Amino acid sequence: MFEGLRKKLSEAVKGFVKKEEKELEERKVETIEAVPETVPTPQPTIQKVAPPQPKIEAPKRIKETIVETTKPVPVAKEEKKVAPPAPKVEQKPEKIVNLSFTTKLKSILTSTITLKEGEIEDFVDKINISLLESDVSYDTADAFSESLKANLKTAKIDAKNIQGALVGEVRKALFEILAKSGEGIQLYDLMGKRIAEHSLPVKILFLGPNGTGKTTTMAKIAYNLKKRGITSVLSASDTFRAAAIEQTEHHANKVGVPVIKSKYGADPASIAFDAVAYAKAHAIHTVLIDSAGRQETNKNLINEMQKMVRVAQPNLIVFVGESTAGNQLSEQIKEFNKFMKIDGIILTKLDCDAKGGNAISIAYTTGIPILFIGTGESYEALVQYTPQFIVDSILPAS
Numbered sequence: 001m002f003e004g005l006r007k008k009l010s011e012a013v014k015g016f017v018k019k020e021e022k023e024l025e026e027r028k029v030e031t032i033e034a035v036p037e038t039v040p041t042p043q044p045t046i047q048k049v050a051p052p053q054p055k056i057e058a059p060k061r062i063k064e065t066i067v068e069t070t071k072p073v074p075v076a077k078e079e080k081k082v083a084p085p086a087p088k089v090e091q092k093p094e095k096i097v098n099l100s101f102t103t104k105l106k107s108i109l110t111s112t113i114t115l116k117e118g119e120i121e122d123f124v125d126k127i128n129i130s131l132l133e134s135d136v137s138y139d140t141a142d143a144f145s146e147s148l149k150a151n152l153k154t155a156k157i158d159a160k161n162i163q164g165a166l167v168g169e170v171r172k173a174l175f176e177i178l179a180k181s182g183e184g185i186q187l188y189d190l191m192g193k194r195i196a197e198h199s200l201p202v203k204i205l206f207l208g209p210n211g212t213g214k215t216t217t218m219a220k221i222a223y224n225l226k227k228r229g230i231t232s233v234l235s236a237s238d239t240f241r242a243a244a245i246e247q248t249e250h251h252a253n254k255v256g257v258p259v260i261k262s263k264y265g266a267d268p269a270s271i272a273f274d275a276v277a278y279a280k281a282h283a284i285h286t287v288l289i290d291s292a293g294r295q296e297t298n299k300n301l302i303n304e305m306q307k308m309v310r311v312a313q314p315n316l317i318v319f320v321g322e323s324t325a326g327n328q329l330s331e332q333i334k335e336f337n338k339f340m341k342i343d344g345i346i347l348t349k350l351d352c353d354a355k356g357g358n359a360i361s362i363a364y365t366t367g368i369p370i371l372f373i374g375t376g377e378s379y380e381a382l383v384q385y386t387p388q389f390i391v392d393s394i395l396p397a398s
């Protein structure tokens, strides 16, 4: 997961840095060559000068003593004679002006640099292409590029670590893009808060297209909640697909949580209602409600879903989408969101998606917080979403 994006972005940064470093080297050579031969270099004088550190580091009282005792003796004058500090060289006659300019330029070259307009364009273009090739949508890549460009215009790039500085700028722009959907929803923290407030049960409805991982993810969440001492009940509300009820039951038994079920063809909303009643009666913290996979274009199934929402009144309506669906995933979410307000997203099968750009696009184009990322088939393979996790996975700080 994210391998594609990680490889492409770091290659783009490294490629640019190599070019930039070469150019810097050339600029240094040009500068050194430009120094007139007749101009004396200040180094020999500086090498003779005694280091002034002891005076600076002396404790206050000792310093005072030194000042007192040296008052009658012209120590200060002696120091002036032997120690010509760099700034004074600048004030000296005309021929040394060239040198101080050179020094200044050198110091600029070895401390921080600001990228030129053309260099920024070149760098941002490379990053933009890397994003597009990794399944990041056009809108998202464009917004990212604008953000990066604006930051680079004012950025003081550390010339000793151009790569690190550029990586930092790309990471900053990534965080800005991901901020569109906030920090995500930290379910375990939310549950802790609700338990403390006695505001229970928390009802979560899982919906989305066929086969995206709704039932498996629901079981993963039950497992991970249980590990944290948080109880849950599963509602087998997919009464449509063959073997869906047995699948939910199988997960419930494996995880060790209760399941509320009925017959195939039964009203999914009434099963969800029963599961909520069961949770209330048994002081269970969470109700996890499954649903049959559906397309946003299937009017009957959308009506059925709206009824489930009315009856069960979930606290969180969570869209489960697979990362491998590419750019069409954003569109699916937007369409579902027209019929019922989606509170959060779970992005599954990131382990099957070598490119990984979808995670960024979804956050930016929908603006809906992400809860989790599915990274495999096991119950453990569920990662809490945070922008930090995404940015660190895509481009670790260097």
Ligand SMILES: Nc1nc2c(ncn2[C@@H]2O[C@H](COP(=O)(O)OP(=O)(O)OP(=O)(O)O)[C@@H](O)[C@H]2O)c(=O)[nH]1
Pocket: 209, 210, 211, 212, 213, 214, 215, 216, 217, 238, 241, 244, 291, 292, 293, 294, 348, 349, 350, 351, 352, 373, 374, 375, 376, 377, 381
């Ligand atoms: N590799 C991988 N497989 C996953 C992940 N999440 C779910 N799966 C697999 O995806 C397949 C479908 O999962 P389900 O949970 O049945 O999906 P669903 O959305 O409930 O499917 P329907 O009920 O038919 O709509 C199963 O084989 C799961 O093990 C994931 O994060 N990574």
Ligand SMILES: [Mg+2]
Pocket: 214, 215, 216, 238, 244, 290, 291, 292, 293
């Ligand atoms: Mg299912």
